[in-house]
Amino acid sequence: MRRASSVLLFRTLAAARGGSAASIPVSNRFLQSTLYGTTAGSSPIRRRWFSSILATAAGTSLAVGGALIAASSISEGALAKEPPPPHTLPKDVVLYQYEACPFCNKVKAFLDYYDIPYKVVEVNPLSKKEIKWSEYQKVPIVMIDGEQLNDSSAIIDKLGERILSKKKTDSTSEDDEETKWRKWVDNHLVHVLSPNIYRNTSEALESFDYITSNGNFSFMEKISVKYAGAAAMYFVSKKLKKKYNITDERASLYEAAETWVDALNGREFLGGSKPNFADLAVFGVLRPIRYLRSGKDMVEHTRIGEWYTRMERVVGEPSRIKA
Numbered sequence: 001m002r003r004a005s006s007v008l009l010f011r012t013l014a015a016a017r018g019g020s021a022a023s024i025p026v027s028n029r030f031l032q033s034t035l036y037g038t039t040a041g042s043s044p045i046r047r048r049w050f051s052s053i054l055a056t057a058a059g060t061s062l063a064v065g066g067a068l069i070a071a072s073s074i075s076e077g078a079l080a081k082e083p084p085p086p087h088t089l090p091k092d093v094v095l096y097q098y099e100a101c102p103f104c105n106k107v108k109a110f111l112d113y114y115d116i117p118y119k120v121v122e123v124n125p126l127s128k129k130e131i132k133w134s135e136y137q138k139v140p141i142v143m144i145d146g147e148q149l150n151d152s153s154a155i156i157d158k159l160g161e162r163i164l165s166k167k168k169t170d171s172t173s174e175d176d177e178e179t180k181w182r183k184w185v186d187n188h189l190v191h192v193l194s195p196n197i198y199r200n201t202s203e204a205l206e207s208f209d210y211i212t213s214n215g216n217f218s219f220m221e222k223i224s225v226k227y228a229g230a231a232a233m234y235f236v237s238k239k240l241k242k243k244y245n246i247t248d249e250r251a252s253l254y255e256a257a258e259t260w261v262d263a264l265n266g267r268e269f270l271g272g273s274k275p276n277f278a279d280l281a282v283f284g285v286l287r288p289i290r291y292l293r294s295g296k297d298m299v300e301h302t303r304i305g306e307w308y309t310r311m312e313r314v315v316g317e318p319s320r321i322k323a
Helices: 001-018 028-035 046-054 103-115 150-161 173-196 203-214 218-241 249-264 278-285 293-303 305-314
Strands: 093-097 119-122 141-144 147-150
Touching: 001 103, 046 119, 093 103, 093 305, 103 150, 103 173, 103 278, 103 305, 119 278, 147 150, 150 278, 173 203, 173 278, 173 293, 203 218, 203 293, 249 293, 249 305, 278 305
Parallel strands: 093 119
Antiparallel strands: 093 141, 141 147
């Protein structure tokens, strides 16, 4: 079965190179924005690198940096939360997202933990028609009582200032630790995810099976994107390994998980008895992979499982408003 899947993937990629009628045109910026949706402006080297990869994939790749979001297991003994005062909560929050985007899931972890109700608009990553109105063409985008906020970390900072009156912008020694690890999430942790998610053809297909089932695609787009996207991302992951000097995908993931556990230094959370923004950031970006093969391996071979289970319990059920 695995061999058959591999053959199908490579045939799809070969067809894309030949200009197959089934291929779907995707702009060069799409791959870049979905992998690095909240980072600063890209360098000319990165733009040229992504352009070359997309040329290989004949514009059919779909790169969503993440996959399966499994439902959190909630127990009656869930850790208690302290919701913010009701008068600080925004009245209307709308999140424009890709379901499997790690940065979008970072924002959702924050919203879920603080019990902030939000609506979701799933963006079609091919047409992006849902955000045509915005000059900023990446996700996540959040509209808060009519005000547009972009970039996951900026969104969380702005919401934190609004709902947590004691959350100061001036750093203390504790805040410095929190800031350090939030930056580590964006600058390191996210970069080891894609090489693991798309490590081989079967894992790439596993990821894209979820992406196409939960994303905003037409029937024909689902078929083309699943196989062409998985094939393209298989090769992109190899480039990412080289770019970030990753020699062993799983080893890099395990090392990152152990690094985070060491940072906890015996505490339940980095924030002590309750999660801080860094805890929520790590949990958010890992949530898309937790129940994929890579996430299962991570929990089995590192010490992160107990912390992750505590986070599942304390974040609790999604505060998303279902349509």
